[in-house]
Amino acid sequence: MRRVLTAAAAAALALAISACGGDQGAGSAAPAQSTVDPASVSGTVTWWDTSDATTEAPAFKELVAEFQAKYPKIKVNYVNVPFADAQNKFKTAAQAGSGAPDVLRTEVGWVAEFASLGYLAPLDGTPAVDRPEDFLPAPAAAGKYNGKTYAVPQVTDTLGLLYNKKLLKEAGHENPPATFEELKKVALDVKEKTGVDGLALNVDSYFLLPFIYGEGGDLLDVTNKKITVASPQSTAGVKIVEDLITSGAAAKPSIQDSYTNVQTAFKEGKVAMIFNGPWSNADNLSGKAFKDHPDNYGIAPVPAGSVKAGSPTGGHTYAIYAGSPNLQASYLFVQFMASAESQAKIAGKLGLLPARASAYELPDAAANDMIGKWKAPMEKAVDRPWIPEGGQLFQPLLERYQKLANGQATAEQVTQETAQAYQGLLKGWSL
Amino acid sequence: MTTDLADGAAAAVTRGRGRATAGSRPPGRLRRALSTHWYAWAMCAPVVIVTAALVGYPLLRGVYLSLTDATEANMGRTIGMNVIPASYEFVGLRNYADILTSAEFASRLGWTVVWTVVCVACHFGLGLGLAMLLNRPMRLRALYRVMLVLPWAVPSFVSAFIWRYLLNGDYGVVNAMLRAAGLPGIAWLDDPFWAKVSVIVVNVWLGVPFMMLALLGGLQAIPRELHEAAEVDGATPWQRFRHITLPGLRPVSSTVILLGTIWTFNQFPVIFLVTRGGPGGSTEILVTYAYRLAFEGIRDYAGSAAWGMVILALLVVLAAVYRRALHRQGEVW
Numbered sequence: 001m002r003r004v005l006t007a008a009a010a011a012a013l014a015l016a017i018s019a020c021g022g023d024q025g026a027g028s029a030a031p032a033q034s035t036v037d038p039a040s041v042s043g044t045v046t047w048w049d050t051s052d053a054t055t056e057a058p059a060f061k062e063l064v065a066e067f068q069a070k071y072p073k074i075k076v077n078y079v080n081v082p083f084a085d086a087q088n089k090f091k092t093a094a095q096a097g098s099g100a101p102d103v104l105r106t107e108v109g110w111v112a113e114f115a116s117l118g119y120l121a122p123l124d125g126t127p128a129v130d131r132p133e134d135f136l137p138a139p140a141a142a143g144k145y146n147g148k149t150y151a152v153p154q155v156t157d158t159l160g161l162l163y164n165k166k167l168l169k170e171a172g173h174e175n176p177p178a179t180f181e182e183l184k185k186v187a188l189d190v191k192e193k194t195g196v197d198g199l200a201l202n203v204d205s206y207f208l209l210p211f212i213y214g215e216g217g218d219l220l221d222v223t224n225k226k227i228t229v230a231s232p233q234s235t236a237g238v239k240i241v242e243d244l245i246t247s248g249a250a251a252k253p254s255i256q257d258s259y260t261n262v263q264t265a266f267k268e269g270k271v272a273m274i275f276n277g278p279w280s281n282a283d284n285l286s287g288k289a290f291k292d293h294p295d296n297y298g299i300a301p302v303p304a305g306s307v308k309a310g311s312p313t314g315g316h317t318y319a320i321y322a323g324s325p326n327l328q329a330s331y332l333f334v335q336f337m338a339s340a341e342s343q344a345k346i347a348g349k350l351g352l353l354p355a356r357a358s359a360y361e362l363p364d365a366a367a368n369d370m371i372g373k374w375k376a377p378m379e380k381a382v383d384r385p386w387i388p389e390g391g392q393l394f395q396p397l398l399e400r401y402q403k404l405a406n407g408q409a410t411a412e413q414v415t416q417e418t419a420q421a422y423q424g425l426l427k428g429w430s431l
Numbered sequence: 432m433t434t435d436l437a438d439g440a441a442a443a444v445t446r447g448r449g450r451a452t453a454g455s456r457p458p459g460r461l462r463r464a465l466s467t468h469w470y471a472w473a474m475c476a477p478v479v480i481v482t483a484a485l486v487g488y489p490l491l492r493g494v495y496l497s498l499t500d501a502t503e504a505n506m507g508r509t510i511g512m513n514v515i516p517a518s519y520e521f522v523g524l525r526n527y528a529d530i531l532t533s534a535e536f537a538s539r540l541g542w543t544v545v546w547t548v549v550c551v552a553c554h555f556g557l558g559l560g561l562a563m564l565l566n567r568p569m570r571l572r573a574l575y576r577v578m579l580v581l582p583w584a585v586p587s588f589v590s591a592f593i594w595r596y597l598l599n600g601d602y603g604v605v606n607a608m609l610r611a612a613g614l615p616g617i618a619w620l621d622d623p624f625w626a627k628v629s630v631i632v633v634n635v636w637l638g639v640p641f642m643m644l645a646l647l648g649g650l651q652a653i654p655r656e657l658h659e660a661a662e663v664d665g666a667t668p669w670q671r672f673r674h675i676t677l678p679g680l681r682p683v684s685s686t687v688i689l690l691g692t693i694w695t696f697n698q699f700p701v702i703f704l705v706t707r708g709g710p711g712g713s714t715e716i717l718v719t720y721a722y723r724l725a726f727e728g729i730r731d732y733a734g735s736a737a738w739g740m741v742i743l744a745l746l747v748v749l750a751a752v753y754r755r756a757l758h759r760q761g762e763v764w
Contacts, residue, residue: 091503091730095503095506095508097510113729116504117504118508118513118515121511121513252618254621255620255709256599256621256706256707257595257599322512322513392727402709402711402712405710406711409711
């Protein structure tokens with residue numbers, strides 16, 4: 001008898017909640033800001049956070065707690081999903097129609113793909129897009145697909161040149177290299193004078209981009225639907241990497257676990273310069289070379305090639321699953337999490353760069369000196385091709401970059417073969 | 432032998448019961464078959480239904496998808512306010528033609544065959560050697576057996592990650608030991624040749640325990656008297672091994688070699704977790720490549736289904752040829 005009663009109560013509750021959801025769904029068709037009173041919204045928001053579970057997640061959990069204090073009728077179900085699994089996990093759940101979260105922390109490169117597949121809810125005119133003019137242009141562009149907004153920027157990042165000030169000084173260089181030529185010279189000097197490696201390359205497509213951008217190249221020309229990875233400019237960029245490796249300026253690159261090995265070498269003071277982004281600040285500062293001497297940690301823009309200095313735009317956004325039964329609550333959650341105050345808090349705690357202009361002026365963000373140090377590298381950030389196939393561009397290039405690092409392929413072969421692979425991926429694009 | 436007997440007994444029982452329930456109705460042919468064997472049909476039905484649902488349906492669906500151009504983008508779905516109509520089409524054998532004519536397929540198949548042959552040969556050779564060692568009376572035999580089975584007890588992805596760590600070029604334990612001995616470290620996972628050696632070593636380490644256990648069971652089934660009689664007749668150890676042990680093992684070894692071949696051919700975790708198919712795609716086997724098609728970027732359902740069918744067809748052909756070869760040698764399998 002008791003069980004029947006509980007079941008009935010549960011059913012009634014479920015009915016009430018779904019009725020609520022129905023109302024909200026109807027409301028979302030019209031510009032919702034005016035029609036729905038935020039205080040009356042209730043429901044459960046499941047959020048998949050892909051931030052690092054030990055170093056970053058606690059700060060995001062605090063934000064969630066603040067959100068719940070502000071909207072007591074909305075329950076947030078926080079789930080930390082490893083970044084490497086999140087993309088596939090979300091796609092599988094979204095396509096199956098069950099198990100997908102209401103809100104997902106998406107890497108900027110995933111947005112166009114998810115949106116093109118119909119997995120994301122358009123956000124224009126909803127409370128989620130709050131003061132869109134305040135977002136920095138590059139991260140805002142990553143959240144758009146076919147002219148509609150599908151994701152709201154959370155943090156932005158790019159690659160910079162990270163260096164060990166002490167080692168550079170011992171090699172006779174006060175300033176970090178500003179061009180690729182200087183990079184080679186400084187690296188060779190470090191190797192000669194201090195005995196440790198001057199530069200360590202992370203064999204990964206993403207970390208190859210500053211070299212390609214520097215010589216005026218790119219993977220694709222999106223406006224003209226042209227594959228430009230094999231253009232003379234892009235090839236010249238890869239040639240610089242080839243030269244760094246063959247000349248001994250860069251240490252012999254490790255290919256498996258490249259990222260971790262390069263990080264370890266830099267933290268331990270076994271290499272003077274690496275390319276990496278602001279997400280690695282905390283990790284770098286925990287290493288032997290910087291733990292007791294945080295001033296030894298240098299951050300500079302990536303060196304320039306013959307055309308410019310450029311590094312890829314990265315970062316994360318908040319996207320809402322189109323099939324979410326709690327759209328109104330999700331809009332409010334994203335609005336809160338992407339607000340300038342929230343972004344400033346994250347910046348202050350983790351040193352991640354806000355994606356809103358106004359957040360930089362708030363005291364929380366200003367208090368973290370990493371934010372100021374990353375300003376110069378951020379100014380060199382270049383937009384990536386925000387197309388549904390964007391996520392598939394890295395693997396073909398990675399395979400060839402690995403061959404280059406092993407001395408099995410030349411720069412020309414790398415770019416030519418990658419262009420051929422891209423032709424298979426991108427139907428209707430010209431070379 | 433024993434199974435034959437059991438089957439026969441069971442059949443006799445069902446037949447008896449069938450007759451009892453059939454009564455005196457005029458027997459039609461179908462009805463007679465049904466009434467005679469209804470019990471057998473009823474017993475088989477759940478298995479047949481479950482197998483059809485779990486194996487048959489996905490298989491047929493895979494065959495169908497492999498004949499279309501279905502991808503994640505054109506499968507059609509409705510999610511909330513987004514409605515995407517299905518727009519995939521039947522393309523016949525185009526996917527198969529694309530695969531079989533691609534350079535990728537030829538090079539992947541070559542390495543997959545090398546990988547399978549080397550791994551299975553090492554599995555069988557080492558497994559047999561260890562099984563013979565453990566088959567003789569010695570102290571602490573139980574302990575050795577437990578220790579040698581250990582690799583098999585650890586989930587393969589855990590082993591793969593541990594090996595990846597051990598073999599790390601700069602910070603791995605293996606290279607640290609080499610350097611401590613005054614030798615240069617080896618780029619285990621970074622050099623195409625050594626990466627191939629590494630994945631084979633890892634897979635051999637993982638696969639030997641199963642072979643060892645299976646062959647040990649086979650060895651213990653060979654009557655001791657045969658060996659004793661041969662010894663009395665003056666046969667050398669090698670002669671006894673060749674003419675008694677190997678033929679005696681054949682029922683077991685033919686099965687485990689076929690199983691091992693199929694497993695190794697499709698050994699996904701070792702390759703994918705130890706080298707990710709790298710460096711430069713040099714250790715990519717057919718299944719890891721098919722996985723990339725299915726799960727990287729916009730999922731290509733049709734392409735990966737066709738790859739799956741090609742892999743399945745290769746293994747079916749292999750199994751058929753192998754069985755035939757055994758049959759010719761007089762093996763009833």
